[in-house]
Amino acid sequence: MGDRVEPRDAVPVRHPGRWVAIVVLAVLAAMLVHTVLTNDNFRWDVVGEYVFSGPILNGLKNTLILTVLSMVIGILGGIGLAIMRLSPNPVLSSVAWIYIWVFRGTPLIAQLLFWNFLAALYPFLSLGVPFGPSLVVFDTNQLINQFAACLLGLGLNEAAYMSEIVRGGIQSVDHGQTEAAGALGMSRSQTLRRIVLPQAMRVIVPPTGNETISMLKTTSLVVVIGYFELLTSAQRIYSTNFQTIPLLIVAALWYLALTSILSIGQFYVERYYGRGVATDSSPGRMAAFLTQRSGEGAR
Template identity: 65%
Template sequence: MNLTDRGRVPPAHPELKAVPVRHPGRWAGAVVILVLLAMLINALVTNPVFDWHTVGHYLFHQSIVHGVGVTLQLTVYSMLIGVSGGVLLAVMRLSPNPLLSGTAYVYIWVFRGTPVLVQLVFWGFLGLLWEKISIGVPFGPTFWSQNTNTLVPTFTAALLGLGLNEAAYMAEIVRAGIQSVNEGQSEAAHALGMTRSQTMRRIVLPQAMRVIIPPTGNETISMLKTTSLVTVISLEELFRAGQNIYSHNFKNIPLLVVVSIWYLFLTSILTIGQYYVERHFARGANRVLPPTPLQKLRALFVKAPAQQAPVTALPPEGGPHV
């Protein structure tokens, strides 16, 4: 525009038409997913083998509910053993004492290097290795002795197999969380006169939780499903309860569906709990916390207030039109 013609108004430009970018791949993928979803729903509804009447009948059966309780107990107790043992092993692994760090390394190497199924069977047959468990002077007289199978019943054997195996994995998770904290903070704490244990408990671990919590939540969900392996030592948890029922009525698929529904329900509860725990420990790192699922759902129905367009001051009369 020629600014020398101050009195002339510039010609109006034609309106620009915005053309949206086309994404044919997205539409093709959506069509494929919808077709597969329709096929799945049709199979679930029309296939008589699913036998949804039997599924509803056994969903809250006494044996199934008892199995759910045993599964939850194994999950909670095994994770308590795993987390507490993992913290201890991680601290030992990071210790400057070669005996402590070497012992922790060997423990992690053994329990991570052998399948948890083999470890469960080993603990189930512990009575074959040691008929009695005794307390006394090493290589000397015995003060107390008890039959191994009485002292370590099936539930305890399952708990030891799951918990001690989990401690090896939690040790590496905790170690990664501890090492994610800046070393300068530990040095500052030591300069203030804090001991190593005080520094670990008050300075390092609270900050490391932000790194430790997400994989720990995943390990808890994985533990809930791993408890199904204790069926090899004849402990009746959720999966074993379903097996016992369909071994009598031969309704294999309906009982497997019942077991799967319970596992999906329990893992969904744990997933929600993990989300809120992660959100709690993210408060120190994020200025603005991510919205919760309820807040996202509320935002779909509550319209956000419209933003007022900024007002542009008009040029003085007779001035240049830019």
């Protein structure tokens, strides 16, 4: 027999740098909390006075309406553009590519201003026979008001980004499934609706959630055309009482609250569409699985 190996005590590896980093972060956090609580210039009394005030809540309502409607336009438009990009028809594919190139390549503020001042380019918009008589004529200023300009600017811009997200999701589905659906006699639209899109949702949902959270904050850009939303309402208040920082804190608190709610919702939606794909490695489920397998082996 060989020489017996004596057991040795394992010495854990020490990481002094981690402890130094923890101490530094703790000191910085304590300094931040101290200055927030002791600096009277934050005017927390003013924050509490305006956080639930009428103008702020009205602006918050408009922000939520803009976010929801703009995302609906963006998602529906993005699906249509993605289908056009993937179409074998070169005309449809080229039109979608040009749309995406234009709307992703120009600043959103410029697009908002363009739609708001469209009447300077077209005082009247008409529907009728191409190169022929007009059947219906609209006053552009009345048809595209501030709210419509906000929706057009935000929604059409978002459609360009959503199209790339949807296109990536569709392309993530194995092409063999499309061929199998065609072999079963399913049309292209049926295959897309029943086979491809349900599986692509696992890839589409996470970035769509991020786009929704981003849209909530991007709505603040409509201040450039004077539409009344959350940040605009805060600006109008501090332009009269000169409490700039407290009113900005009020707006920031609402944005943080709403983005937190959206993040929680995104988590559950992702988990729903990730069923059967994501591996659940929680200790309880793993133990149950091992117990079940051992029971089957004993039988």
